[in-house]
Amino acid sequence: MSSTKYILGLFDDPDVMMHGIDKLQKNSISIYDVYTPMPIHGIDAKLGVRESRLGYAAFMFGCLGGTVIFSIIYYFLVHDWPMNIGGKPYFAIPDFVPATFEWTVLFTAFGMSFTFFYATHLFPGRAPRVMDLRATDDRFVIAIDAKTNVPHEDITNILKEAGAVEVKHNTRKYVSYE
Template structure:
């Protein structure tokens, strides 16, 4: 059994990379991921990436923040310590608006930060997994999982036919405890 975990096709040109994606998809080869040094328009549609659901999470965190502070202010000003200031009612909703707005923004900001870290596995202190360091500089990389049923030579040929400058086989690194 081969130790190859990923087959990486490195490209100089984004158009060649898009051609490589087309070649792999026509041959029904599943693509693990694509790494680019800059945003490429249309790549999400080509890869079938769905729209993010982070907006729903932001709405839920905002509702949670508004509910928490509204409950705290209501309990404090109406039940725990009601004050009669100039004959105004204790439960005046316009008085609650600034606190509610600020806590809505606060909960949304912190909630989205934690959600982003959880969704991307980029917790502080965790080293990012980079397939090829040149993908952060000037190369466009297509990573194909080598565990599929397609022979490695066929994948290599498809990538080279699309204009890959280099095709690498990443191998598993086994840790020795000796």
């Protein structure tokens, strides 16, 4: 049995890489992931990547922030230390709006940062997981799981026909920057 874990097709042009994805999918070869140095329009739909659920998390963090500050202000100004300022009622909602808005934005920003780091495993101080270091610079990489796709020679030939500049057989999952 081969020790190859991933077959990497390196491309120097995004259009050629998109053609390579089409060719691989036409031959029923499952693609593990695609690494690019820049965003490419339409690649998510082509690979069948689902839409992100981070928007739902943002909404929940915003609701949490708004609820927390509204509750704090209500408790302090109505129950803990009610003050009669200019004859206004204790529970004057328009007075709460600026602080509630600011805390909603604050909780959403911090919550989304932590959620993004958690979801992508990009915690500060952790080395990024990259299949090929050139994918962060000038190459477009298609990674194919070698364990599920058995004929390695066929995959190599398809990638070369599709315009791959280089085809590599990785024995490790990720490379490090060290």
